[in-house]
Structures are given as C-alpha cells and as structure tokens.
Amino acid sequence: MKILQVILVGSLSIAAISACGGEDSASSSSTSAAAETMVVDEATTVVEATEAPAPDVPANSALPALGECPTSIFPDLTAVTGPGEEYAMPEVNVECTDTEIVVTSNGMPSYTFESMTPNGLEEQTWEWRIPLKPTLAANTTSIVNVLGTLGFTTTGLPIYGPTEGPTPTREAFGDPIYNGLLDTCGGHTGYTADYHNHALNIDIYCNLTSSVIVGYALDGFPIYNSVGCLDVDCTETAQFISGYEMSGDPTSYSWNAYTYDAAGKANVLDECNGRIGPDGTYRYHATDSFPYIIGCFAGTSTTQTGNAAADMPPMGGNGGNPPPPNG
Helix, strand or coil: CCCEEEECECCCCCCHHHCCCCCCCCCCCHHHHHHHCCEEEECCCEEEEEECCCCCCHHHHHHHCCCCCCCCHHCCCCCCCCCCCCCCCCCEEEECCCEEEEEEEEEEEEEEECCCCCCCCCCCCCEEEEHHHHHCEEEECCCCCCCCCCCCEECCCCCCCCCCCCCCHHHHCCCCCCCCCCCCCEEEECCCCEEEEECCCHHHCCCCCCCEEEEEECCCCCEEEEEECCCCCCCCCCEEEEECCCCCEEEEEEEECCECCCCCCCEEECCEEEECCCCCCEEEEEECCCCCCCCCEECCCCCHHHHHHCCCCCCCCCCCCCCCCCC
C-alpha cells in the first residue's frame, strides 16, 4: 500500500480550509492557527512516498469465521501513542449478540493528530451495529450520493466515501485524496471536530497491521487490506487493485471523474471494491486508488442510530446535500 503524503509550500489552501464542509472563506479567523503550520501553493501537490512494507497476511485459519464474534482482530490500543497529550486516548469496545456485532468508540485516533483542516478534534459517541452473518444482496447499493458513515475501522474510526463536502465551490464534492486534504493515515476532522477516514493507509503507525481485517462496512462485510489469499491455506497471495480509472478531473464531483473498467487487469476488484475470497465469503479491500475503501454496498446496509446515522454536517454551498447525480 502506498502512503500518500502532502507537500505544503506557499500560502494556505482554501481546500484544506473547507474539508468536510468547512468555511468557504480563506480569510476566516478560524484558519489563522492552521495557517501558521500549513501552507500550500495555489495547487496542493500530492506525492506518493516509497512503498510501505506489505501488509500482514495471516492464514485464513487465524481469522474469525463467519458468525464468530471478531474480537480478536480489533487491536489493543492501551499502549498506542494516541492523538496527543491534550486529547483523550482512543476507547473502542466490541461485543456480539446472536445476530449483531456491536462496536462503540469515542472516535479518537490512535496516532498523533495532524491538523489538516481548521476543525479541532473532540471525542465523539459512536455506536455501530452490523450483521454478524452478512449476506450478499440481490443488487448492490450505490454510495455515490452518500456523505455520511459507510463503515468503521478496527481502531474505532468512522469510514466515509471518496467524496468531500460542498465547499469550496471549485472543489465541491471532490476527491479528498486527490485534493490533498488527508493526513498520513487517510483521515481528517470535520466541522463537528469528528475524525474520520476517507482512505486507509495500512501502516504500523496507523495501527492497522495486526490483521488483514482492518474494518467493517455497515452491511457487515469485513474490509481487508490490499493483500489477500488466493487459496484457503493462504499459500498464495496477491495484491488486489481497484478497477476504477480516472476519466475526468476529480477536483470536484469525484464520482463523475472515475470510470470502472476491469478489462485486462489481474487481481482486480469488483465495482464495490471487493471480491469473493477463497473461503466463499465476500470482503472489501482497501486500495491506494479510487474509491479507496468501498465503491458500493454488496450487502444490505443496516440502519444506524445517533452519529452513525447522520450526514456530513451542512456548512454552505449546496446546504450539505449530496451532489447532483450528474455533477
């Protein structure tokens, strides 16, 4: 998995100011603190760092079976660095009923907080309930117009799609990775000081190398890292890739800028960014290109409550509403 890093030079980018529905004016007083440490040119440059170590690939026998409570794949966060001395440490709890996996979290990152937006970082109240035994739906469900939570990481952080908020206008509903708005681990904070991921950088620093399962989608299917097993005993592995290709400018309306085309590609994922594994179960894979985590729901997304059911907070532009179908 390649880790995306942002090189910042010049003057403060309005894109960074307005991440996840931030303010549309670069002159806002709320940006002054960010400007002291983050400066960029008129165009933010995103640079791919050197290849990170290949993600861990334990044998399938080391992973929880379908219907087994997956407590073993949630990393121990008691000794992590945490976001910083002035912030609370991450708290994540997982338990299961006969039918559901229930995960609660205070939404704090387990690594040093990087201020990529003018929004602060505060504890949140997250509770996700997903099927313990998910099943594939007859038809996939689009996430194109979804600006809220699609899943969560095993470190207790909400997962959003590859779409940003409506401001600034020139980057409305754009690709936050392409626009250089994310930190080392693929996340940033929104208007309510909520930390969330738009991408997952599988790295020891991000505490996502303890298992090949790094999260869950709201339909209950696991999210694996990019490397997967080709046979049940995992004697052969491959790095899986997204089937989406850039066909336009993802600065704004990201979903209009990528086209799915799997022709001629090896180890390519389906349109939901997932596949059927060698054990016959479905799984998503985090990739280093669009849609980064989830492309659509392969199963039936469960109805959430509280913060997990909320849309991205409205902050201007299109009123926080999803982008028009055709941008």
